[in-house]
Amino acid sequence: MTDKSNQIQHITYDRADLRPRLLHIGFGAFAKAHTLVFHDEMLRHVEGNWGVVVARLNSGADELTELDHADCIYSVGEMSDTDLLLREVGAVVKTLHPMRDGVSALLSQISSPELAVITLTITEKGYCLSGDHLDLEHPGIDRDLRSSSRPTTSIGVIVEGLRLRQEAGLGGVTVLSCDNLPSNGHLCRRAILEFSRKIDPALHSWIETNCRFPCSMVDRITPAMTEASFDRLENALGRPDPNGILCEPFRQWVIEDSFASERPAWDLAGAEFVTDVAPFEEMKLRLLNGTHSFLAYLGALAGKETIADCMADPVFLTAARKLMLDEQVPTLEVPEGVEVSRYADSLINRFSNTALHHKTTQIASDGSQKLPQRLLDSIRRHLETGHPWPLSALAVAGWMLYCRGVSEAGDPLPVNDPLAGQYADFAADSDGPDYVRKMLSLSPVFGRDFPGSPAFADAVQGAFERLRKDGVLKTLSATL
Numbered sequence: 001m002t003d004k005s006n007q008i009q010h011i012t013y014d015r016a017d018l019r020p021r022l023l024h025i026g027f028g029a030f031a032k033a034h035t036l037v038f039h040d041e042m043l044r045h046v047e048g049n050w051g052v053v054v055a056r057l058n059s060g061a062d063e064l065t066e067l068d069h070a071d072c073i074y075s076v077g078e079m080s081d082t083d084l085l086l087r088e089v090g091a092v093v094k095t096l097h098p099m100r101d102g103v104s105a106l107l108s109q110i111s112s113p114e115l116a117v118i119t120l121t122i123t124e125k126g127y128c129l130s131g132d133h134l135d136l137e138h139p140g141i142d143r144d145l146r147s148s149s150r151p152t153t154s155i156g157v158i159v160e161g162l163r164l165r166q167e168a169g170l171g172g173v174t175v176l177s178c179d180n181l182p183s184n185g186h187l188c189r190r191a192i193l194e195f196s197r198k199i200d201p202a203l204h205s206w207i208e209t210n211c212r213f214p215c216s217m218v219d220r221i222t223p224a225m226t227e228a229s230f231d232r233l234e235n236a237l238g239r240p241d242p243n244g245i246l247c248e249p250f251r252q253w254v255i256e257d258s259f260a261s262e263r264p265a266w267d268l269a270g271a272e273f274v275t276d277v278a279p280f281e282e283m284k285l286r287l288l289n290g291t292h293s294f295l296a297y298l299g300a301l302a303g304k305e306t307i308a309d310c311m312a313d314p315v316f317l318t319a320a321r322k323l324m325l326d327e328q329v330p331t332l333e334v335p336e337g338v339e340v341s342r343y344a345d346s347l348i349n350r351f352s353n354t355a356l357h358h359k360t361t362q363i364a365s366d367g368s369q370k371l372p373q374r375l376l377d378s379i380r381r382h383l384e385t386g387h388p389w390p391l392s393a394l395a396v397a398g399w400m401l402y403c404r405g406v407s408e409a410g411d412p413l414p415v416n417d418p419l420a421g422q423y424a425d426f427a428a429d430s431d432g433p434d435y436v437r438k439m440l441s442l443s444p445v446f447g448r449d450f451p452g453s454p455a456f457a458d459a460v461q462g463a464f465e466r467l468r469k470d471g472v473l474k475t476l477s478a479t480l
Contacts, residue, residue, distance in 0.1 A: 172212070307363070
């Protein structure tokens with residue numbers, strides 16, 4: 001791979017002009033590579049003062065301190081098979097962490113008159129949902145409701161910060177979810193309003209009237225950084241950057257045009273403001289994320305370390321494209337102007353990027369929270385219409401087999417999931433049909449309708465048995 005290290009996009013705007021107008025909660029790899037890159041690109045196109053304060057609530061205080069030591073500047077490397085294009089990102093003006101700075105510093109930032117937008121990358125777990133509603137039995141939510149002035153969850157922090165804005169006579173803000181959740185803005189709004197209603201009905205009414213919660217669809221493949229990744233970045237930069245991140249060149253951001261006040265001009269950086277995000281969101285969740293999960297579970301079982309390794313195998317490549325076009329596309333309302341076969345081909349090309357080293361086991365994490373949106377919603381549609389879904393059945397069965405924690409070769413597989421303890425219990429005392437039945441009983445994953453559907457249970461059971469008997473590659477080949 002050739003490092004074009006001379007292609008470094010240095011900061012072109014005056015950072016001294018930046019003010020803390022946007023707060024990002026959940027500042028990790030994806031935010032660095034996606035949200036902040038769009039923001040940085042915007043600042044290169046227009047004079048403005050849209051500085052960003054970044055925060056994390058749980059782990060990562062030392063990482064934020066490391067960023068402070070670098071004057072809040074970090075590098076992003078966009079990798080393709082042959083090139084590495086580097087960019088300096090200078091949009092961050094301050095970092096916050098409650099364990100380091102105290103929660104009051106974070107609340108003060110939300111209640112600052114300058115703040116206009118809060119963006120979130122807190123993963124599915126951060127919204128503390130049970131189904132489509134706030135989980136009032138969640139330990140963090142229960143604790144925050146009993147002690148709302150000292151919140152620990154993202155939802156509790158935002159609501160208390162908004163309460164302080166109301167108390168100070170300030171206007172509302174826009175809270176913009178950038179997580180891979182369907183209808184993420186609606187779910188974020190519901191969690192915040194349901195929490196605030198428990199605290200103070202007047203606050204609930206103020207938030208409902210003055211704040212906005214637009215939906216958004218985000219897309220950029222950003223593998224976890226490894227020692228090799230940091231070495232590669234250091235070689236290209238000529239110096240180490242412990243805050244840097246590597247990602248693919250592609251990036252997309254589709255945002256519902258609903259803001260409480262002034263909105264950042266992210267469209268200058270390529271973002272799309274639309275009236276309805278849902279068609280874009282569903283297309284991405286099912287074609288990209290659903291296929292990613294399909295490849296992650298079946299690929300890891302077959303000994304494929306990365307998504308690119310899967311794409312180098314003709315059986316996996318053909319299966320991935322067939323899943324997209326034959327089983328996912330028929331369940332979608334395709335956005336106007338999008339040619340789905342071309343979109344599928346672009347995804348195959350992105351998956352084939354050997355520079356990314358996007359591990360199958362990384363994508364396989366938190367399957368209990370990802371499967372419903374990525375695969376089960378499509379299957380539900382197929383059950384209603386009678387459309388065949390053999391590859392989707394293999395994806396669900398592959399997830400169940402992966403959750404046993406052992407590959408076909410007998411190697412251990414990491415099972416990182418909120419329900420991992422239950423999976424381990426099921427695997428310890430059951431196998432075959434009994435194990436599948438127990439996995440199907442997990443209502444957080446399958447809800448109430450799937451366990452009662454013989455057509456669903458029989459298809460998954462059959463797929464599971466074929467994978468156990470014949471292995472992944474032989475089963476996939478027979479299905480194509």
